[in-house]
Amino acid sequence: MSDVLNSSKAPEPVGLYPHARRVGNLLFLSGVGPRVRGSKEIPGVTLNAQGEIVNYDIATQCRSVFDNVRNILEECGSSWEQLVDVTVFLTNMKGDFPTYNRIYAEYFCSNQPARTTVEVLSLPTPIAIELKCIATID
Secondary structure (H helix, E strand, O other), rough: EEEEOOOOOOOOOOOOOOEEEEEEEEEEEEEEEOOOOOOOOOOOOOEOOOOEEEEEOOOHHHHHHHHHHHHHHHOOOOOOHHHHEEEEEEHHHHHHHHHHHHHHHOOOOOOOEEEEEEOOOOOOOOEEEEEEEEEOOO
16 A cells, blocks of 8 residues: 655646555655746756756756755655665766766755666756655654
């Protein structure tokens, strides 16, 4: 049996899926990006008239996506410290990994979950980073 959970603070999903599912004492987060709830705004991203990325700031996107993950965890009854596994998707590994890795270290200095970082060609919205997380929940 699992529970479907959603956050009132995190950006709305771009498809038919919840922010998270609880199964036993585990919380599985759907892919989380840096978008802002209730708007089309993507922190750190400048789009042209066709909706294509003109430029972006990976540091701003990293901070926004980490904040979105924290909001989902807390509203679902878990916490940042309870993260046990993080999969990170980057669209530009060579250009963005050093900045992402530095900011990741700021956010995960006390809790160090297992981590995998993967480069992908693109993500469903014009973003450069997305996280998929697993946490424990009481």
